[in-house]
Amino acid sequence: MKRQVPLFADGELDRAAHLRETAPTLWGLSQSRVIAFWGLKPLVHDDGGLHLLSSADPVLADLAGPPVFLGVDGDGDALFAADLSNVKVTGGPADPSFRDETVQRIDGVAQAGFCDLRQIMMSLSPWEAEIAATGRAMFAWHEGHVYCGRCGTQTQMQMAGWERLCSECGHKQFPRTDPVVIMLVTHGNDILLGRSPFWPERMYSLLAGFVEPGEPIEAAVIREVHEETGVAVTDVRYVASQPWAFPASLMFGCRANAKSRAITIDPDEIEDAVWVSRERVMSIMAGDDPDIARPRSGAIAHFLLRLWLADRLE
Numbered sequence: 001m002k003r004q005v006p007l008f009a010d011g012e013l014d015r016a017a018h019l020r021e022t023a024p025t026l027w028g029l030s031q032s033r034v035i036a037f038w039g040l041k042p043l044v045h046d047d048g049g050l051h052l053l054s055s056a057d058p059v060l061a062d063l064a065g066p067p068v069f070l071g072v073d074g075d076g077d078a079l080f081a082a083d084l085s086n087v088k089v090t091g092g093p094a095d096p097s098f099r100d101e102t103v104q105r106i107d108g109v110a111q112a113g114f115c116d117l118r119q120i121m122m123s124l125s126p127w128e129a130e131i132a133a134t135g136r137a138m139f140a141w142h143e144g145h146v147y148c149g150r151c152g153t154q155t156q157m158q159m160a161g162w163e164r165l166c167s168e169c170g171h172k173q174f175p176r177t178d179p180v181v182i183m184l185v186t187h188g189n190d191i192l193l194g195r196s197p198f199w200p201e202r203m204y205s206l207l208a209g210f211v212e213p214g215e216p217i218e219a220a221v222i223r224e225v226h227e228e229t230g231v232a233v234t235d236v237r238y239v240a241s242q243p244w245a246f247p248a249s250l251m252f253g254c255r256a257n258a259k260s261r262a263i264t265i266d267p268d269e270i271e272d273a274v275w276v277s278r279e280r281v282m283s284i285m286a287g288d289d290p291d292i293a294r295p296r297s298g299a300i301a302h303f304l305l306r307l308w309l310a311d312r313l314e
């Protein structure tokens with residue numbers, strides 16, 4: 001096994017939360033580094049890896065909003081995320097699907113462009129992946145929280161991006177992440193895969209669903225599997241987590257044992273579900289199955305499947 005934790009889950013970013021109040025004073029210093037975004041797409045080198053800028057770089061003169069302080073780098077210098085969505089780009093509009101392969105470029109930055117994080121995530125170091133995901137999730141949260149949820153007044157960013165304050169009623173909002181369970185359900189030598197009607201042809205994956213308010217993770221696994229396929233599961237175990245900033249999920253990777261095999265799908269949730277043997281999963285992972293495509297590298301489903309094939313899920 002190459003990776004012991006899923007992509008985005010290494011936890012290498014020093015978030016330096018104690019500096020958030022004073023962090024805006026570090027903006028503009030040449031040693032402060034910046035991950036720039038356009039339309040939630042990070043700036044990436046043409047040969048792979050993030051293209052970080054100095055916060056004194058003139059291309060950062062026209063931001064769509066205040067920069068967000070992400071933490072400090074290995075040298076102790078400040079690390080910010082900046083939103084350049086107001087800046088004119090070349091390369092046409094982004095593709096709104098989840099396979100956006102377009103690249104947008106701006107004047108003043110050579111050999112780098114804005115790329116969808118899902119397209120380039122496998123080219124990033126664990127630290128780069130974490131700062132890109134954190135910046136993306138933060139700007140997506142700010143986009144959706146411009147107005148106060150209590151009184152509707154426009155809110156202001158505080159604490160270098162880590163809260164928004166309503167000056168009218170005093171209500172504070174903090175960045176949130178949405179818990180999602182994703183589960184590898186086994187029955188003997190087989191696992192349960194399903195597909196959403198919105199997915200590309202031949203794509204199947206582990207079942208997944210949002211955890212509801214007031215619901216523990218284990219109950220969410222049991223409920224989601226039953227709702228989507230009619231299969232009853234037991235012995236739910238947590239395996240690993242993965243922040244998934246598309247836009248704001250935290251995936252709780254779990255395993256569970258099925259008590260039954262009969263499948264009755266809920267067509268409002270999924271289009272198909274099948275039991276797949278270990279041998280066939282190996283063939284799928286090798287890209288050799290005619291009916292089921294290999295799962296996308298980098299997603300936690302891929303990680304859980306590889307753990308299971310290696311008998312390391314316990």
Ligand SMILES: [Zn+2]
Nearest residue numbers: 148151166169
């Ligand atoms: Zn308010």
